[in-house]
Amino acid sequence: MRFPAWLRVHLAAVRALLVLTAVLGVAYPLAVFAAGRLPGLDGHADGSLVTSSGRTVGSELIGQSFTGADGEPLGRYFQSRPSAGDYDPAASGASNLGPEDVVDTLPDPALAAAGEEDENAAQSLLTQVCERSKAVGEFNGVSGARPFCTPGGAGAVLAVFGHRTPDGTVPHPTRVVSVNEAQGAVKAPFVASYKGVKVDLARFGEDYAKGLIVPVRGDAPADPAVPPDAVTASGSGLDPHISPAYADLQVTRVAETRGVPAARVERLVQQNTTGRALGFMGEPTVNVLKLNLALDRAYPSR
Template sequence: MRTPGWISQHLAAVRALVFFTVLTGILYPLVITGVAQIPGLRDNANGSLVEVNGQPVGSSLIGQGFVDADGNPVAKYFQSRPSASGWDPDVTAASNLGPESMEDTLGDPSLDPNSEEGDGSKQALLTQVCARSKAVGELEGVGGRRPYCTSDGVGAVLRVFYSDGLSGKVTRAVSVNQACPATPFITTYEGVTVECGKFGEDYSKGVLVPVRGDAPDTSAVPADAVTASASSLDPHISVAYAKLQAKRVAAARGINVDKVNALIDEHTTGRVLGFVGEPGVNVLELNLALDRL
């Protein structure tokens, strides 16, 4: 008896399902797992875990924070780059903020910014960079000033209102990132007194004007100390950022700074293929080397 067509179609579908289940669900994973365990690939495939006294303390491929329970940097350790995800590998992500992110969202003064709900405030990328540079500068004992940043660590940005919309005489200027009762970073702009920003006011009709200020072109705080990586889990920092931290780490550990700098040199990796990227320092491996001293 000839098998009905609809049964033949279902049998063919079942055979295809079984075949591809075995191929892609069993054989392919086994082959890839076997290849991954080849010497030279095994360490990366297994997570490049770093162990101390038989206990894993991290991965050489994933950055982590060296902070206390309150999130403050531990003085005796080198600090990693900022992380948009708090160094959580389960939620690795970038902030998606670009160079035009300059104006903060001011918080509601009637709400508690430290509460679980917060006060609704949100920092622009410029203010994040300014605040981080100020904090790093204070931690390392150097000037953290940067162009387009105020002395209190927010973006130096004005909303400027003109008599003819986008041109004409300046009629009003507001330092939108400095919430009242803060004192604006400049007193006047083109003869008009600069105001502090007020929650709930609509400044969208003003022209957004960043003010460079008198900060040096090159800050003492390197760029990677104030910007998160795309993954937010970069395990490396620049040599310049490592050298900046050497004095503080040496003082906290009571050792000679030359010894710390020598360890930095030992844990500096070169450019990929000799020409791609910049030399970097693996923070976890450097801190573990310090602990072994």
Template sequence: MRFSTLIRQHVAALRALLVLTAITGIVYPLAVFAVAQLPGLRTKADGSLVEANATAVGSSLIGQSFTDVGGTALAQYFQSRPSAAGDGYDPLSTAASNLGPEDIVDTASRKSLLTQVCARSRAVGDRERVDGSRPFCTKGGVGAVLSVIGPRDADGEVSHPVQVVTVNEACPAQPFLDTYRGVRVECAEPGHDYSVGRIVPIHGNASAHPAVPADAVTASGSGLDPHISPAYAAIQVARVARARNVSAEQVRAAVDAHTTGRTLWFLGEPRVDVLQLNLDLDHRYPYRG
């Protein structure tokens, strides 16, 4: 290849680089920015920020916690659903827990999804003064799960149990069940592996329709859901009313004002905007505690 041809090819490549850099690096970003400033788009483009007293207090798209520095729920505020994003509602760590319904046995390093749900349900029940029990949970707030050890039949069922251990209740805890199939239930010795047994979750006598709704004990897929269900909001009304020294009817009216129905009347579920609701309550009925 002649030297002059090589020079021309490099010059053409450099021109293409400069033109594409100008288009994709300068013109296109400026055009997108300009369109985003049009009326009706600017607020969304800037992050859908919510302001109170001329100060940004959050985003309508991202949930947040309403707790004190120790993580205790503030009585005057409606509480959001749990979050698996970072330490909770971290917009830089949006994620789900990736734990599924078969995650029912605690380990030394973490609590199972079932135990997390049970513990949250008990805590919410205590806070809202409703029944926090739910199926497959012990009264102590852990997963009601047994490891049944013994010889198995052709179908893998334990034909004659010789040992039964409540795997999520470490000794010296009192097992949630006295006996199972005629065998005394034991607490789990720390550090012991009971996976040799057949893992059996116990339904218990809790209602199939718990007073504490599912969104109060499980995180959303993004971990940033800014909404809760009307059912979760409903069990919080009495607490918030007491804290703000107003009637339950007044608080319920505020909840209704910030409840949105299904999108296009058939997509999704009705939902309550927690941030907007709490800001509205601060404006109408300031907390005097």
């Protein structure tokens, strides 16, 4: 029986739909699933989960925090690098702040006095780095000082007002404000004067956009004790690794907390350090979760 041309076209489309559904909708997914069940691949297919004492404690591929019930970092564990998404896989991403983001949006002091959070307030990338560096330094017993940061952990940035010359400078300022240090939050600005002009603390609600923004380097060492990955989040916010430098920074604190010689903890760091891929790509890294599990096995905290 010969069908009309228009019907043959529709029947061909139906046959193609059935064949493609069977191949791409059934056979291919089953083949991929079966391949993921092969020995050596099943763990990767399931998310590279890590278990300890019969329970899942995390993934080799996703960073996590090592904090107590109060949210404070636990001294007996190595700490991960910061996360812009609070280590939430559903909120993976970066802050999208760039190197020129150096001026904070100050919180409303009235809300702060009432114990409320100002949703419009925002820290600049510079202040985030400075605050983290200060905290990491204090936690590990080293200096958290770094260039362009105030001793209090804010971005050391001035707004300089006055006549600008053609080269964009203000040789004779009439007013200078430390834009990231608010009145009431600190007692005095990080620097008392700039080019002979007294430096004022910032006031909530004032617009300093017309001033010349001048980051002040300060006298911090060019190579800070706190490494970059301790104060900056990764692009995904979920990096499970830290640099050997950041791991080394934490060795003394972890060893003292657990009551073991630092050399033994350093040995565990070396055992959990992965070299460059293929010997030349990337940088050596330390998987924080694996290192902390190795610590718990070798030197249980008292």
